[in-house]
Amino acid sequence: MNPTRKKRLYRVLVVFLFSISGVSLILYSLNSNLDYFFTPTELKSVNIPSEKRIKIGGMVLEDSVKRYGPEISFIISDYENSINVVFEGIVPDLFKEGSGVVALGFIKNEIFYAEEVLAKHDENYMPPNLDLKNDN
Amino acid sequence: MIIEISHFLSILSTGLFFLVGSFALTTNNTPYTSNLISRTYSHAFLFLSSSFLIYIWLAITDNFSVQYIANHSNSALPTFYKISSIWSAHEGSMFLWIFFLALWGFIFNIKIKNAEILKPKTMGIISLIIVGFLLFLLITSNPFITILPIAPLNGADINPVLQDPALAIHPPTLYLGYVGFVIPFACSLAFLINGDPDAKWEKLVNKWSVSAWVFLTVGITLGSWWAYYELGWGGYWFWDPVENVALMPWLAATAFLHSLSVSIKSSQLRTWTILLSITVFSLSLFGAFIVRSGIIDSVHSFANDPQRGLYLLAFIAVIIAASLSLFVSRLSLIKPSGNIKTFSKQSFISINNIFFVTLIFSVMLGVTYPLIYEYLYDQKISVGAPFYNAIFIPIVILASIFLFFSVDSKWSRSIDFRIFTKPIVLSLFFALTSTFAIYFIFKTNNIAILLTIFTGLIVIIRYLIEVWTALVYKKYLNVFSAIAHFALGLLLVSISFNSLLSTERALNIKINEFEEYKDLTIYFKDIRVRKDSNYDAIKAEFNIKDKYGNNFDLSPEKRRYFTRGQITTETAIYISPLRDIYLTIGDQLEDGSWIVNVQINFLIRWIWFSACLMAFAGIVLIFSNRKSNI
Numbered sequence: 001m002n003p004t005r006k007k008r009l010y011r012v013l014v015v016f017l018f019s020i021s022g023v024s025l026i027l028y029s030l031n032s033n034l035d036y037f038f039t040p041t042e043l044k045s046v047n048i049p050s051e052k053r054i055k056i057g058g059m060v061l062e063d064s065v066k067r068y069g070p071e072i073s074f075i076i077s078d079y080e081n082s083i084n085v086v087f088e089g090i091v092p093d094l095f096k097e098g099s100g101v102v103a104l105g106f107i108k109n110e111i112f113y114a115e116e117v118l119a120k121h122d123e124n125y126m127p128p129n130l131d132l133k134n135d136n
Numbered sequence: 137m138i139i140e141i142s143h144f145l146s147i148l149s150t151g152l153f154f155l156v157g158s159f160a161l162t163t164n165n166t167p168y169t170s171n172l173i174s175r176t177y178s179h180a181f182l183f184l185s186s187s188f189l190i191y192i193w194l195a196i197t198d199n200f201s202v203q204y205i206a207n208h209s210n211s212a213l214p215t216f217y218k219i220s221s222i223w224s225a226h227e228g229s230m231f232l233w234i235f236f237l238a239l240w241g242f243i244f245n246i247k248i249k250n251a252e253i254l255k256p257k258t259m260g261i262i263s264l265i266i267v268g269f270l271l272f273l274l275i276t277s278n279p280f281i282t283i284l285p286i287a288p289l290n291g292a293d294i295n296p297v298l299q300d301p302a303l304a305i306h307p308p309t310l311y312l313g314y315v316g317f318v319i320p321f322a323c324s325l326a327f328l329i330n331g332d333p334d335a336k337w338e339k340l341v342n343k344w345s346v347s348a349w350v351f352l353t354v355g356i357t358l359g360s361w362w363a364y365y366e367l368g369w370g371g372y373w374f375w376d377p378v379e380n381v382a383l384m385p386w387l388a389a390t391a392f393l394h395s396l397s398v399s400i401k402s403s404q405l406r407t408w409t410i411l412l413s414i415t416v417f418s419l420s421l422f423g424a425f426i427v428r429s430g431i432i433d434s435v436h437s438f439a440n441d442p443q444r445g446l447y448l449l450a451f452i453a454v455i456i457a458a459s460l461s462l463f464v465s466r467l468s469l470i471k472p473s474g475n476i477k478t479f480s481k482q483s484f485i486s487i488n489n490i491f492f493v494t495l496i497f498s499v500m501l502g503v504t505y506p507l508i509y510e511y512l513y514d515q516k517i518s519v520g521a522p523f524y525n526a527i528f529i530p531i532v533i534l535a536s537i538f539l540f541f542s543v544d545s546k547w548s549r550s551i552d553f554r555i556f557t558k559p560i561v562l563s564l565f566f567a568l569t570s571t572f573a574i575y576f577i578f579k580t581n582n583i584a585i586l587l588t589i590f591t592g593l594i595v596i597i598r599y600l601i602e603v604w605t606a607l608v609y610k611k612y613l614n615v616f617s618a619i620a621h622f623a624l625g626l627l628l629v630s631i632s633f634n635s636l637l638s639t640e641r642a643l644n645i646k647i648n649e650f651e652e653y654k655d656l657t658i659y660f661k662d663i664r665v666r667k668d669s670n671y672d673a674i675k676a677e678f679n680i681k682d683k684y685g686n687n688f689d690l691s692p693e694k695r696r697y698f699t700r701g702q703i704t705t706e707t708a709i710y711i712s713p714l715r716d717i718y719l720t721i722g723d724q725l726e727d728g729s730w731i732v733n734v735q736i737n738f739l740i741r742w743i744w745f746s747a748c749l750m751a752f753a754g755i756v757l758i759f760s761n762r763k764s765n766i
Contacts, residue, residue: 022494023497026494026497026498026501026527027501029523029526029527030498030501030502030505030519030523033519033520033522033523033526034505034509034517034518034519034523035517035518035519035520036515036516036517037515037516037517037518053520053522055516055518067723067725067726067731069644069725070641070642070643070644070731088642089640089642089722089731089733090642090720090721090722090723090731090733091722091723093694093702093703093704093705094703104520
């Protein structure tokens with residue numbers, strides 16, 4: 001190999017190595033920051049560490065909403081399995097019993113501590129993975 | 137009848153635009169052909185704009201035999217919202233998008249002389265893109281479909297959260313930004329097709345690109361502001377997929393403007409600039425695809441129609457494939473013009489571009505990864521703020537440090553690099569002292585925030601020194617660059633303080649009672665029901681005192697709209713220079729008390745102000761007479 005080519009090869013290699021390490025850093029940080037989504041039934045079959053942030057989705061079970069001051073507790077259910085949820089703050093306008101909801105938070109002792117409760121700006125919104133009829 | 141005329145005019149313009157496109161790309165430049173192309177384009181635009189204006193007229197006059205207008209407008213709406221109802225849903229906003237696309241082309245057509253060798257091909261490419269979108273409109277999402285024979289009397293109602301002045305101007309501004317990048321895109325392709333390496337397409341598109349960038353910046357800022365006070369999101373940025381697909385073209389466009397400045401000045405980075413111009417426009421189209429296809433859940437996703445998504449995806453694929461293969465086949469055209477010297481301005485801008493591309497790649501990954509993941513593993517995931525923070529904070533800090541040192545650099549010269557010049561030492565000293573002061577006053581151990589404040593401050597102070605030396609010693613100052621980068625510094629500092637100091641709390645409060653939160657004393661005066669023409673509302677009245685002696689009333693509301701039964705929360709915000717007091721009201725509890733959410737948002741106005749200042753910098757450049765400065 002002549003010197004110019006050698007130089008060029010080195011340069012390409014350096015650029016290549018930098019890009020590879022950059023991309024793997026990004027992918028690493030992506031993988032450690034993913035929020036997995038589960039329905040209450042799917043939750044039964046997986047083991048989730050208590051510090052892992054996840055999303056759960058389902059229906060707000062009828063007659064399950066209770067308020068203690070600014071704290072609210074309710075049950076998210078897919079009518080097969082369900083989980084207790086605790087949240088502090090104002091729930092979205094479209095939050096009501098018997099309609100779909102998605103919550104972001106942590107599981108601790110079988111209770112889901114929600115940091116965020118999401119409802120879409122769409123009356124007909126259904127959480128993913130649920131094939132239930134929304135009849136309200 | 138008038139509906140059919142509007143419909144027919146848009147079909148006619150499709151044909152005419154197709155003629156312009158195919159003719160321009162298959163003929164050689166002669167004064168006669170370029171004249172012909174220019175004139176035919178103007179006629180095609182005349183037809184399209186007449187069609188669009190008639191459509192606006194139909195909306196103003198409540199012509200509810202048009203299905204789209206019947207579904208999205210109402211006779212009780214003020215005229216302003218009747219017009220904005222056109223872009224409140226899919227078909228109409230696509231129509232607006234196409235009109236703007238053609239409008240940019242039209243203004244370019246008027247402003248640029250026919251003798252410009254790149255003009256005919258540029259007009260041709262713009263025309264073909266318009267044809268692609270017009271076919272999309274007419275085939276998959278026709279806004280002209282009529283309800284016959286009996287039209288509904290009053291129409292429907294537009295979504296109440298969309299009845300807002302900010303929202304009425306936010307989409308048009310954003311669209312003007314998105315589609316404005318068709319000019320640099322078409323020009324760079326025209327440059328490649330023409331095959332004359334000496335054609336200066338970069339100089340030609342400079343101000344056009346900056347204009348589009350200004351619209352994009354303002355559009356994103358308006359959207360952020362609207363989500364804050366109308367949607368009640370209570371913050372300025374949420375990494376929502378639709379925010380992300382607007383951020384990507386903005387990042388790409390900003391990188392493109394930097395790279396463009398190098399190509400204009402010294403003919404370096406030309407391949408890179410062309411590639412970026414293709415990237416910016418592709419990302420704009422990608423944004424349209426994400427929003428229109430409903431492939432990702434978001435407040436913005438309209439109807440979920442696979443056919444639309446598929447058409448757009450195919451269209452984007454064709455555009456990207458065509459432009460990239462053209463790019464590769466003409467790569468030899470662009471002669472390399474010498475290596476970039478270390479520590480020259482060009483070298484700093486190249487580094488900046490690498491940072492920008494990394495950011496774009498990360499956002500793209502965050503937006504598309506959930507789709508890929510679900511396809512591969514049948515598991516739903518989402519990517520939230522933690523990922524974006526992990527990427528953006530270090531890269532923005534690094535990029536700002538490079539920016540700080542680049543101020544001393546010169547075009548095409550590698551200066552003997554001295555770290556300790558007077559301005560650098562001064563800025564470092566002041567920024568370091570202030571950061572330490574902040575560290576002791578606010579007792580924070582958040583290294584990321586302190587570093588961001590520090591880098592923001594060095595950029596601010598460094599540019600203030602530049603302005604000062606320019607004023608006192610009459611040294612040359614690039615005003616555009618100084619304002620834009622000063623705004624960046626301000627943005628970093630405002631965002632840091634916002635995340636450092638802002639707090640929120642849900643309170644539980646009864647009528648005639650006081651609650652304390654931080655330095656606020658909140659008194660719940662009254663709550664009552666009030667009726668309006670199209671909704672009834674619960675209106676709470678609070679009186680708030682803070683430690684600075686301010687005393688003000690805030691009245692958040694909860695509304696229920698009759699036509700849709702939709703419930704919306706109306707925030708009440710007290711605005712002061714340093715902080716917003718942001719109140720929303722929730723439900724009533726069994727003991728008669730109400731839940732009230734109180735947010736104290738620090739420096740949030742400064743965040744939007746910084747963004748507007750960046751846009752203002754762009755306006756300064758557009759109206760400056762210097763030909764080639766960035």
